[in-house]
Amino acid sequence: MKKKILVINPVATSEWNESDAEYLRKAASSDTLVELVNIERGPTTIESFYDENFAIPAILEVVKENKNSFDGIMINCFADPGINGAKEICNIPVTGPGESSMLMATLLGNKFSVVSVKKNVVPMFEIKARAIGLTKKLASIEYINISVSELERDRTKTVNEVVKSIEKAVKEKCAEVIILGCTGMLSLYTEVVRRVNVPVIEPAATALKTLEMLIDLRLNHSKIGLYTYPVFDKIKGY
Amino acid sequence: MKKKILVINPVATSEWNESDAEYLRKAASSDTLVELVNIERGPTTIESFYDENFAIPAILEVVKENKNSFDGIMINCFADPGINGAKEICNIPVTGPGESSMLMATLLGNKFSVVSVKKNVVPMFEIKARAIGLTKKLASIEYINISVSELERDRTKTVNEVVKSIEKAVKEKCAEVIILGCTGMLSLYTEVVRRVNVPVIEPAATALKTLEMLIDLRLNHSKIGLYTYPVFDKIKGY
């Protein structure tokens, strides 16, 4: 089944457009067309509630403009910014790396850990797992203390820190499965996988494949409860 | 202790400014100065994730501008829009009616119900209670099927529907305490209280008094974890 998918990079920079599009097209099925856009207004990386909050209006505007031209939409950031609002305004499936990868992880072992960037995202993602209802399966959130924009500066160091966090999660927190908790880590994925003996989930590809699956199964989110259509004409000044 | 409090009505209308300010000044301590502003850009009422998402950037801008001139900030909407982002950027206490009233309700009985406006807020507030960690104390979320802008149209009908929902929650869901799950219901509070024999919490006043308490106790939210300061200069286009 032919599928046309829009990937939204929820950052106000086109820096990662090309490499992300290339990566995701490789991950996609042969009958999937992947288009990728970034937002115009908002943060250059998403690492706080503050960043998310300023990214979301632009994300939703992209969703509104494109929801009739695509079969599904993926928001390309582990924090899944704007996913609830996007599901409200859409009647096509919307996925995000955070929720897709955490659900997939539960199939692969008793407990999973997320390895992410800075300390403040530890409670942030813990709350996210709790909201999905997955606290029993979460071993821990680990952080490498390197911010998104610094991930590529010293790749060897970054990979080392990720591997160290994985080893800690496995040894001390009984994690059996690891999620890279930042889509900015996707370029390090192959190296990390090579160095550890547990399954490691790259969440951007997982969100894309989950979206393909929903489209193939003709499944959309429910419009009778949490994701009821909002009233559109109440917004002033945007 | 003198306290200067900023109340933000997170809606792009000044319609409720006067009545809300009057109501909250009556609720405030004698040594509290209450200032109330609405936002310029955003929705006219908040009844969906979509509404919230378009209200938050303007809320955070108000917070940023005023955080050095006040002792505390209250966001005047049961959904507590932007409260996490606001806490990130502030080092003065920030409260919202949703979390303040749900916590207070746990002191007053075994289980509480929230009575709110439309059906879609039922799962929305359920998720909110779960995020706070209060699922064991939540009896139910009830809705009266009247939207925020219609609450005042036929006051008698609205009050009747609220009372009916309360009776249902008490009888069928074992609720012992009720929260009015919309700050737009505050003008109906006295009538509702008169007609039922369970404690009813008006959340706007509760958020204000909770804020006064935090200021008096010189307590601020923690800045070492969930509410770490964000990096401010990454936002483009705002």
Place this chain on the structure above:
Amino acid sequence: MKKKILVINPVATSEWNESDAEYLRKAASSDTLVELVNIERGPTTIESFYDENFAIPAILEVVKENKNSFDGIMINCFADPGINGAKEICNIPVTGPGESSMLMATLLGNKFSVVSVKKNVVPMFEIKARAIGLTKKLASIEYINISVSELERDRTKTVNEVVKSIEKAVKEKCAEVIILGCTGMLSLYTEVVRRVNVPVIEPAATALKTLEMLIDLRLNHSKIGLYTYPVFDKIKGY
């Protein structure tokens, strides 16, 4: 990516082999080869722990024989019989309709209900959801009181009972998403979907697509914890 998948019908009858294989091949990607076998020894349908227990040894024997010739294995019964043992002995992904569909359902709405066959499976599937860690997302398990072997006897009646259960789950239990809790219901799927306005998940197709996704993402379950290889030569008499 070419994928060779083995589907095991965990029942000692070839009755559904042809129709199930046809259905699943339609659901599969164009580059997936689906092979389907039933077991030789065990129950003719699975509706109790007793049935499961007598199906599993034969399932595991099929898995052992075929694990080097396929890219993934799917066990085609909502109860996911033998899935833990199968994951222990395999280093290729194994999926089942129960866990795959319950996880997918969490993406589509706040809460889901499962509609299944007889009363005794209600607690059985509740325990299953709890083991996965999904109790917060489960609205209810409903049953139509028609056993697996009777599902096709009076199709109109069966569809009516399924629809009635869905309406009950939506109205009384706040379900937003429905899962057909028996892979024997797959022939009724199209009719059921037509008659309700909530997403309905057919779990066999979902397990197949989930398996394809895991293979495409080169993800296998973790072998360091719950699914460590067992010692193989301790079994006598099989």
Place this chain on the structure above:
Amino acid sequence: MKKKILVINPVATSEWNESDAEYLRKAASSDTLVELVNIERGPTTIESFYDENFAIPAILEVVKENKNSFDGIMINCFADPGINGAKEICNIPVTGPGESSMLMATLLGNKFSVVSVKKNVVPMFEIKARAIGLTKKLASIEYINISVSELERDRTKTVNEVVKSIEKAVKEKCAEVIILGCTGMLSLYTEVVRRVNVPVIEPAATALKTLEMLIDLRLNHSKIGLYTYPVFDKIKGY
């Protein structure tokens, strides 16, 4: 609004009456009148179920005698001894330091720890948090291994031990907020606050301010469920 508050020191000693009253009067609003009494019969400190059990009858007798002369009652011990019985016999609000401070802590960060006296209170307060429904927000209970009556013996040592416990909770248990889990620690509060960089809650003042808030909001606990009036004339020998 003028408020007349009775504070009950649930110990059979007047040792802390003067200093506690002074401390609480400072914390109180200008329109609050604080009266403080101790009990005549019972333990001299509360550090076990046994102590609590022998304190409660005398607490309830004080409550019964005074419930018509005050606007609210506070039981001044972190274990909140007798608070359920007191709420049953009262129709004025009753607060305790334990439940007030744990609820307040949830507003100030993702997770809180309680620092208390001896090892046996660790599970005791864990059960308390679970009964309130707050397990998701509790990072840990720490203890300094100094009993209540020894707290003031070597103040420097006590403060050092408290600070050490706080650092442990922050570093190893992800606590973002700290509660001093014994009202006997209130004299050390200022010194502790000065030495750590997380919010520290002094629970006695918090219970007092929470009580003022309930009185100001004219909120009382529900009398239709958990706190229904008991039958009074069934008690013999007291």
Place this chain on the structure above:
Amino acid sequence: MKKKILVINPVATSEWNESDAEYLRKAASSDTLVELVNIERGPTTIESFYDENFAIPAILEVVKENKNSFDGIMINCFADPGINGAKEICNIPVTGPGESSMLMATLLGNKFSVVSVKKNVVPMFEIKARAIGLTKKLASIEYINISVSELERDRTKTVNEVVKSIEKAVKEKCAEVIILGCTGMLSLYTEVVRRVNVPVIEPAATALKTLEMLIDLRLNHSKIGLYTYPVFDKIKGY
């Protein structure tokens, strides 16, 4: 193994001594010696926190006096009044009907309901189940609206109400097992059992048999945590 057991009727009346002793001796093993005493000071029945609170000091005094002369102690009331304090002061096992029967019920089916006396005990026993950690297994608490002292007034009516509550729990709450939530109902047990087709647990006999089991297994509660010995000489006026 010979066992000497003390049963404490935690009520200030000898009214049920003879019949309870007879009933429990019948339930006991042939090598068990059952002695039964009531308390001198306290309530005549236990139906509220208030009642419990005034019963406990006398219970603990009985425990202290007798702990060296018996092999185990049973507190004969479904609310298990004073059981924590009793375990603190004892190094012989102590059981109560509430916790013993709720644990036993989990062995007999997926979920259990408790049928008790008045409405206020519904949240009280819910909290009890939560404290033990058994919320997942609790279907509901039902009440017959007949107080303890009225249970025997019209036996036919009481039995009818209990049976009606059981049928409701089974039909509407998915209960598979029933506990009579008041030891005062033990004289009705045989009649109730005859009229329903689910297992019904009589908690007093269950607490006695659980105590015998602990004694036979030479198991006592742990003295290193929750039930550490208290300091005895701090109590004044008792």
Place this chain on the structure above:
Amino acid sequence: MKKKILVINPVATSEWNESDAEYLRKAASSDTLVELVNIERGPTTIESFYDENFAIPAILEVVKENKNSFDGIMINCFADPGINGAKEICNIPVTGPGESSMLMATLLGNKFSVVSVKKNVVPMFEIKARAIGLTKKLASIEYINISVSELERDRTKTVNEVVKSIEKAVKEKCAEVIILGCTGMLSLYTEVVRRVNVPVIEPAATALKTLEMLIDLRLNHSKIGLYTYPVFDKIKGY
């Protein structure tokens, strides 16, 4: 009351029959007759899902053949293999060491740890505790890294490892009560008990005494829900 109990050693070896029978007869009441059999087909020890799966059909066959000749059945392995299926086909009580000992442990302290054999059983027993609903009471699962068949090889080493694990659980995980998580450890029980100062539960004896209790109380599991009779004549090839 005379009781005739069948103990099933769910392993295809008679190696432990004599010593286990002797041990359990010593633990039994004087009026209990204990008969012990092993299974003919299946694993020689149970240490994985795979082992369990191949043991269960033979266990259920023993149960079916003997259910009319005994008053109760005990399955003598901590994993409780086949206990659900056995309860389905029986109308006499069936117990297992795992569930019996975990429930008993909750009476003896705030939290318990299980000390078992190899690493893979850690998540396996965690899931078991979660299925029973006891996660709040579980401190940890520890393992000694010695497989069942090696337990007796170097008794001193095994005991040392068990004691070390107990000390770790007590010190680092706040365990107050210990369960030996393998019935193969029963011969070491006396030595372990002597060396630690916390209650240690030997689960095989506990399952036997629990079974005696259920028989004495004439309690059987519910046949209306989870343990409804299965349809017997659907199994082919056994």
